[in-house]
Amino acid sequence: MAVFTAVSLDDLTLLLKKFPLGNAIAIKGISSGIENSNFFIETERGEYVLTIFENLSFAQLPFYLQLMRHLAERGVLVPAPVPDESGELVVPLHGKPAAIVSKLEGTSQMAPQPVHCAAVGAMLARMHLAARDFPLQQPNLRGLDWWNDTTPLVLPFLDERNAHLLRAEMHFQSAFAACDHYHRLGRGPVHADLFRNNVMFVGERLTGFFDFYFAGCDTWLFDVAVTVNDWCIDLATGVLDSSRVRALLDAYHAVRPFTADEQAAWQPMLRAAALRFWLSRLYDLYLPREAEMLTPHDPTHFERILRERIATPAPELFA
Template sequence: MAVYTHVSAETLSTFLARYDVGDLVSAKGIAEGVENSNYLVDTTRDRFILTLYEKRVAAGDLPYFMALLDHLAAKGLPVPPAIPDRTGTAIQQLEGRAACLIRFLTGVSVSHPTPEQARAAGAAMAQMHVALEDFTGDRPNSMGIAEWRPLLDRCGTSLDTIQPGLFARLDAALADVESAWPRHLPTGAIHADLFPDNVLMLGDRVTGLIDFYFAATDILAYDLAIMHSAWAFDGAGAPADAEIGKALYEGYESVRPLSTDERAALALLARGACIRFLLSRAWDWLNTPADALVTRKDPLAYLRRLEWYEQTA
């Protein structure tokens, strides 16, 4: 989450009048994340998240995201569907952006997950995958493997201002991953960004899965590999307690056991995940507006993860 587009209190009050949610009490921009503009909104009746969708989220993709969230909510999963206004409209326009008012979920995202929390989160991902088996929506992965080389080329040798030789290093690593990418594994709707800050917890219990704006049709085990690359390391990219990654996989397989081929591909899929997030972080590092209320994330933390997967495969 982040804030690129500023919304005045007067404008927000007028916006909320479309809904049966009470009157505005307070609103605070949320700086974490890098994708959309987000506000924590309190009214006289409840608490909500207001999201304005920035350029990386195409307005044409929003019906897919909303349908996916509605599908998961109907299956009883703890996700935050958009709230319709009095006319039944969920996707709005605000300050020239597509916008949604979203249900607020209780819980906190953990910065240093325990093995038990990782086990619960892994099981929650598997429950999501199972619940989506009959979801009929389809969306190509806008940050899937076909997009990594074009993004690498757009970053170009500017990557070397982050670390000398980074462009050549990623060029070679990507070539290795592209040549071995397992295209025969089971696919379906995936979250594609289930970092610890996108999982809300109370103790060891998952209370929310949030930020589905990279959701797409892709390899299910790739979703798990993304999650491992996010949960099994600290913020600087150093390996965390080995029990965390192990518990994550155990939690997932307690709900949806992996095939032999899926299990064998996890390290390669994780290398791909590292390249994907290193490139998107690098692009944001090089291009984030100086006045944006946003916390930039260190691209090199994913280079360290990539090196770990290369060395342990």
């Protein structure tokens, strides 16, 4: 992610004295994204990722890191957190919480085909099932409560057309979240940010999901909608590619079958997933934090997706 907190090789050398990873060899900041400070690090034992958490507290972080450990132990392909010599997964660095996790093999697939979408769908379903017995609870911190808090902060920056869209969609989503079938949806820990750049592939082989630091307990269907809204679209228009949608949904359904309530909630949930990221990108654009390397994302991308989901029904979850 963006580098808000600089870390030198000397800093890394001191930090690694607490870890069974050998001496520090190299460190390189990762410039993409806007939430945490991430670094590729090389040690005598191999390559890892160091994250300094800019918003999350020491108290919040066990949920994310223990979830990753829980999933890894159950065969879900995710980075494994590395404990320090006392068994802690979170350690202080420059006064902020930090963690080291294993580095996944491969690269992100930024031009996915149906075969890649099918692999993502199947692994996402496996992840949801594997996390059902995860004992820790934390809500999705970018859920409806955050939307309600953030909307009045960004509205003053919007033109009349977009302000109308935001108010109308917030009204729609508040009503949707109050309906009976929404409350019957299956829930549990979700990734909540499973974009193309948060999944690794070697060729057509999926090697892992990473960046779980937006994870929380929410509906499984919201996680599917977030994923479809990125993996299965034409990036220029936001229009869904039906072959990729079908591949992802069918692969997911084969592992964890969708329910009738999820079918009924599918179209509104795709809109909810688009709204969540439109709002966060508006917030990051108009109310930014300073960073050494910052790459804010264009909010108009998710504005287009939201308008498209309102205008055009998506393929159904199942026949």
